[in-house]
Amino acid sequence: MSSTLAQRVLAGDPRAMARAISLIENEDPASADLVRAIFSHTGKAYLVGVTGPPGAGKSTLVDRLTAEIRRAGLTIGVIAVDPTSPFSGGAVLGDRLRMQAHAADQGVFIRSMATRGQLGGLARATGDAALVLDAAGKEIIIIETVGVGQDEVDIIRTADVSIVALVPGTGDEVQALKAGIMEIADIFVVNKADREGADRLAAAVEANLALKSYGEGEWRPPLFKTVATSGRGVPELVEAIWRFRAHSKPTQAARRRTRSEYRLRELVSQRFMDRLEREVLSPGELGALVDQIAAREVDPYTAANDLLGRTLGQLPDRQITKSPHS
């Protein structure tokens, strides 16, 4: 079934794409097989990340971006990630509403994803969903996420270009400009720029940018004021995306490599825990150890070392196997 699904994804079938992303979202074991089957066909799409605080009007902005990019004849996939919602029920309803604007257009595919309990699960799922859209031939993939925390940073790291959308009027310019956000932004947007405070916010961003000295030929994140509801400023924003793409061409491979490494580490860590529990430990053994920690009989570091010792040997400096592989 999974190979058929992969073939249909590769053929660009929207129902197959939706089904594939559902498998990924549900962490269905078949999703790994699917990614295996499509992986060699990926790497062609350009990934655009859009993040920012709640209320910045990102959905509307992404809809406008989609329309504008589509006008240039490119096909688009949108993944709207909501790390604050553990359910995708509401998101799916939102998808329908958002899809209507592009309903007749086969070149646009929009999909929401909600969070999973698992640590880092959402960033991985987002990455895999982007692979599906990539394999299906979408030329531009927009990943939209709410928030300004570490997981949004992780999700945005998946992208080739990162757009940070801010909004005036929260009276909170300083918070919005926290170092973490300043560092991931390739392009800034002050959306709802017709609101009071837009100029002040833009000035605050510019003042922050002015603190850093940019070397010769180094990309200095530009700032655009947009009113997504009317489309004002959106063509200029799209222009800047293409400019960044051209500018970062020499470093794009390195950026993608970092992304691959990050995902591999995360995948190995998580799968190790699954397999340790299923294959190495007796049923209930992990639970018994947790009880001992809760009772303060064992500390978590000793417990962790003990568990690792079951597969890697007890001594921290002991060599296990060194194969000449790869």
Add this chain to the structure above:
Amino acid sequence: MSSTLAQRVLAGDPRAMARAISLIENEDPASADLVRAIFSHTGKAYLVGVTGPPGAGKSTLVDRLTAEIRRAGLTIGVIAVDPTSPFSGGAVLGDRLRMQAHAADQGVFIRSMATRGQLGGLARATGDAALVLDAAGKEIIIIETVGVGQDEVDIIRTADVSIVALVPGTGDEVQALKAGIMEIADIFVVNKADREGADRLAAAVEANLALKSYGEGEWRPPLFKTVATSGRGVPELVEAIWRFRAHSKPTQAARRRTRSEYRLRELVSQRFMDRLEREVLSPGELGALVDQIAAREVDPYTAANDLLGRTLGQLPDRQITKSPHS
């Protein structure tokens, strides 16, 4: 040195506490030894988590909470976590300003922590820092964090009671009430309640709470309107914390056990990756595999299985060692 440090932490020495938390924040290997040494002395403090979007006035609210709880004669430790900032430089300056209000009071200890690159690293560091304050004899530990994303949820899971602080005037009530936040809140606060829109926001929260039916004896999160700058509503909020504490006494152990399990899993996963690289793989081997992924020659799932096979065996269903331990 670490045992002396542990002894000084156990004696409640503020400089030792600060030093211990720095070790934890920097992921210094000595921090694990420290946690080992103090762990059996922990579990006595009550952990209060405070989260909410940027600009909700959490710092001021936490300062007021601190003063109010202190008035009841309890000692307090505060950990202010900023997941959006990769540097603690600014945070430390903030500490000094915030400490001044309680400068003469030995019963209050305030400390900021900034993010680390490592996935889940901040939640673990926050948990370990709370252990330090707990071992040092602080009776109430407040963990304050900015944001409404998954990592804040993870951090707040560390707490015995979770307070979600909202703020009117962002025009964004619906976003603030996303399911993830609704579910972790034991107590809601509408801070800056003298602002326009406070009643509307409070009504929106109440309307959301009304959607859920609470069983007989089940805790229904109360909502308080506060003006942290003046202290309005803060005594009532502290009352509610004590009420929740009494109400949740029967389930507190289970909640803490879940927290222990989560931390153990996370710790094992992360340490496995570290040891795999250091002890099992040849130098550069992981990098070569990442190159193959970047070149689309190997997919990440196959690569991950391959790496795991080096320690756990290749076949997914193969049994490795089953010890009768614990």
